[in-house]
Amino acid sequence: MKHLTPVNRKAARVEAVTKDFVALQQPPQQPEPPHIPNGCSLVFSPGWEADRNGGTAGLCQPVERDLFDCHMGCFWPAQVPDQLNHAPDWTAKCAAAQKDWRKIDLIFPDEKKK
Amino acid sequence: MKPALFAIAFVLSAIAASAQQKPATAVTPNGGDHLMYIGTYAGTIQIFDETTEAMVGDIKLKTGIPRSITLSQSRSKFYVLDSTGEKMEIVDIPTRTSLDSFTLSEGNKKVRIRGLQVDPLERFLILLTRSATKQIDRWEIGDISMQFYDLAQKKITRTIPWPKGEEREFVNIRFSPDGKLLYFFGDDVLILETTNFTEVDTWALSRPIEPGLGRVNFGSVDDFNEDPGFFTGLFTTQDPIQNRRIMNLGRVNLVAKTIDLTPLGPAEGVGFAMAADRKRAYGLMQQIGRYEFWAFDVAQKKLVSRTPFEGRPRMALRVSSNGRLLYVYQAGATIDVYDAASYKKLRTIEMNADQTTSLYILPRK
Numbered sequence: 001m002k003h004l005t006p007v008n009r010k011a012a013r014v015e016a017v018t019k020d021f022v023a024l025q026q027p028p029q030q031p032e033p034p035h036i037p038n039g040c041s042l043v044f045s046p047g048w049e050a051d052r053n054g055g056t057a058g059l060c061q062p063v064e065r066d067l068f069d070c071h072m073g074c075f076w077p078a079q080v081p082d083q084l085n086h087a088p089d090w091t092a093k094c095a096a097a098q099k100d101w102r103k104i105d106l107i108f109p110d111e112k113k114k
Numbered sequence: 115m116k117p118a119l120f121a122i123a124f125v126l127s128a129i130a131a132s133a134q135q136k137p138a139t140a141v142t143p144n145g146g147d148h149l150m151y152i153g154t155y156a157g158t159i160q161i162f163d164e165t166t167e168a169m170v171g172d173i174k175l176k177t178g179i180p181r182s183i184t185l186s187q188s189r190s191k192f193y194v195l196d197s198t199g200e201k202m203e204i205v206d207i208p209t210r211t212s213l214d215s216f217t218l219s220e221g222n223k224k225v226r227i228r229g230l231q232v233d234p235l236e237r238f239l240i241l242l243t244r245s246a247t248k249q250i251d252r253w254e255i256g257d258i259s260m261q262f263y264d265l266a267q268k269k270i271t272r273t274i275p276w277p278k279g280e281e282r283e284f285v286n287i288r289f290s291p292d293g294k295l296l297y298f299f300g301d302d303v304l305i306l307e308t309t310n311f312t313e314v315d316t317w318a319l320s321r322p323i324e325p326g327l328g329r330v331n332f333g334s335v336d337d338f339n340e341d342p343g344f345f346t347g348l349f350t351t352q353d354p355i356q357n358r359r360i361m362n363l364g365r366v367n368l369v370a371k372t373i374d375l376t377p378l379g380p381a382e383g384v385g386f387a388m389a390a391d392r393k394r395a396y397g398l399m400q401q402i403g404r405y406e407f408w409a410f411d412v413a414q415k416k417l418v419s420r421t422p423f424e425g426r427p428r429m430a431l432r433v434s435s436n437g438r439l440l441y442v443y444q445a446g447a448t449i450d451v452y453d454a455a456s457y458k459k460l461r462t463i464e465m466n467a468d469q470t471t472s473l474y475i476l477p478r479k
Contacts, residue, residue: 014355051427057402060428065446068155068468072179072197084198091179095156095467096447 064098081107138168141461143453145434145441149478151192151207152443153180153471159192159205160465164435164475167451167463173210177201183471187234187291187342190479197470199226202239208479216268218261222248228258229285233308234293234342239263240274242285258283262311274311277304286332290369291342297368299332317371328352330364330373334386336395338474339433343368346388346395346412350381363395363415376415384408385430389437389454396440396454398431405429407440407457421457432473443473 006012051058060066068091072083081087087107094103149170150162157179158172179197186193191213192205203215218225218241229242241263245256258281260274276282277298286299289308296311298304303317320329328351335347349364359381365374384397397408405425409418430444433454440452441463449463 051402055402058427060445061426065426065468066428069445072155072181072470088198091155095154096465097468098446099466 062098064101067097081105138163138166140165141167143438143460144436145439145451145475146436147478148435148475150441150449151183151474151476152449152465152469153183153194154465154467155179155470156467158467159183159194159471160467161210162449162463167461169465171210173205173212175203175205176212176215177203180471183474184230184232185338185474185476186232186236188236189476191236192474193230193232193239195227195230199228200224202227202230207476214268216263218243218270224248228283229287231287231289233265234289234291236265237293238265240287240296241270257281260285277306277313288345288368295369303371315371319373322351323373323375326353326355327375328354328360330362330375333361333381334384334397335366336386336388339388339390339392346392347386348384348397349373349375351375351377363410363412363417378410378417386410387431387433387440388412389433390435391437394433394437394454396431396433398425398429398442400425400427400429402427407452423452423457423459430472432475435475435477441473441475443469445469449473 006015067080070080071087071090081090083090087105090105090107093105094100097104144167145164148164150164151159153159157175159175159180160169161171161173162168163170175194175196177194177196178201180194181197181199182195184193190207192207194203194205195201196203200219201215201217204213205211206213218227223245224247225243225245227241227243231240233239241261242258243261244258247254247256260276261270262272262274263269264271277300280300282300288297288299289295290297294308295314296306296308297317298306301320303319304313305315305317306312307314322328323330331350333348333350335345337345340346344365344367346363346365349362350359351362352359361378361381361384362375363378364376367373382399384399386395386397388395393411393413395410395412397410399406399408399420405423407421407423409421410416411418425442428445429442432441432443433439434441438454439460440454442450442452445468447465447468449465451460451463452458453460
């Protein structure tokens, strides 16, 4: 830094080496995260939802608080009906999952599409 | 029903009816006299009064469940992106009415909007889009592109070429307050004029502002209570010798291309929200089982305190309009209200629908 002055040879060498800061500047290196699909499950059995550390302790509690984000935000099959392709109105009768969970629709496979 | 029981039932129903009609009273302490706006799974933007913490209205959206809300620089309109990413809706805040809506999808081609920026003068939107076209046997996924949506002509009028030809999945774009310049944040900040979108300047953010400090990386920033063209937040630097990641409190002046940076300590993931007086800001640290409120003295550029509290996974933070309360929201149908001085939880605002967007606190019109 500007307010530091090298007082020995090693410090002078460090200063000389680090003049070209641009070459040294890289975005902060983060530790490699666990390779686990983040968010809702890619498979149905047994199915999981993982937090960013690969565990479950960081997930929303209670699960109903985050239920609709699995429905809306995850554009792949989770263990709730997906909003994008199959059940766009799943939350129509129940906008607050934690309070009105009894009103949540049951969704069955569409027989006509089989 | 016997007459006595009937009379009791009548009195009780009358009391219940009068309680329903009774206007909500002010809570103490309250967060100020502004209104709180937040998008919900009911396909609405719900409006709460800060004084009473009661719901005072909502805006029914034509496009359904909102996924994100962008506030115009004039603070009179919301630009709402729906949950499918296909539909945009423009909402007038003072009249609580929907002004317009549009989609870029047509026929077998779905165009999803992945991000947007509103021109400060509201002449156009910059939309980051990607298309998916359904063919007989497959979906063809298009390139990601930056589109110029003319709000007067109500259509895409051009595609903005990627600066330096580099496509991005996500972009961080800001405008100068007069809307004449666009700042495209990458390794450096490319500055484009907004007529032909040609590069007119570069802000070499990759070069450290002071030797030995390391390049500046953006963390959580808050520009809601800032002047246009400024934003304050937490920035991370990593020195090239020891690779130490340092948290800095900083204020960016886009027009002057400067950043006023003060190191605070080791970098940690902390959300940031600034009070309206710009003297005090708060951080929200979320780790598994460990939640803390951080308090920053913005004027003195200091971290004042760190206070553990009983939080929950997934939280976002807003400071009340008078700076006395902290609102903790996100995921679910509750907004927890904390005292900004003692960090004690005071109460919970119960909503009748789960939240989908950021919380905005705006003055009454």
